[in-house]
Amino acid sequence: xxxxxxxxxxxxxxxxxxxxxxxxxxxxxxxxxxxxxxxxxxxxxxxxxxxxxxxxxxxxxxxxxxxxxxxxxxxxxxxxxxxxxxxxxxxxxxxxxxxxxxxxxxxxxxxxxxxxxxxxxxxx
Numbered sequence: 001x002x003x004x005x006x007x008x009x010x011x012x013x014x015x016x017x018x019x020x021x022x023x024x025x026x027x028x029x030x031x032x033x034x035x036x037x038x039x040x041x042x043x044x045x046x047x048x049x050x051x052x053x054x055x056x057x058x059x060x061x062x063x064x065x066x067x068x069x070x071x072x073x074x075x076x077x078x079x080x081x082x083x084x085x086x087x088x089x090x091x092x093x094x095x096x097x098x099x100x101x102x103x104x105x106x107x108x109x110x111x112x113x114x115x116x117x118x119x120x121x122x123x124x
Contacts, residue, residue: 001025001047002025002026002027002043003045003049004049005020005049006030006048006049006062008053009051016118019118025122032087033056033065036066048066048086049085049088049118050088052088053090059119067104078122085104085105086105086107089110090108090110
């Protein structure tokens with residue numbers, strides 16, 4: 001299964017990639033919103049991990065854009081389901097979570113996370 005990892009930090013992206021690859025997942029990477037939207041449309045991954053803080057468009061805006069693309073695709077009957085979006089972020093305030101869920105997030109994983117935590121969240 002492919003997972004689109006959208007993360008501006010090379011260090012965080014590497015850590016996420018290593019954990020997911022170690023669990024047998026194929027990782028597609030994007031470092032910014034424009035690249036992420038292109039990969040999202042092109043590959044239609046069954047799961048996305050998304051950082052809040054990135055260059056250009058932030059994760060909340062990007063999640064909203066992904067949900068809008070899904071709505072268009074569903075009306076054209078190109079997709080039937082909503083792709084789960086896991087925010088992987090150090091921003092863990094109630095306001096951030098509320099904004100993320102309003103944008104279409106499925107869940108939040110707080111950085112730094114213990115080894116295996118992200119993999120368990122993705123597997124469930």
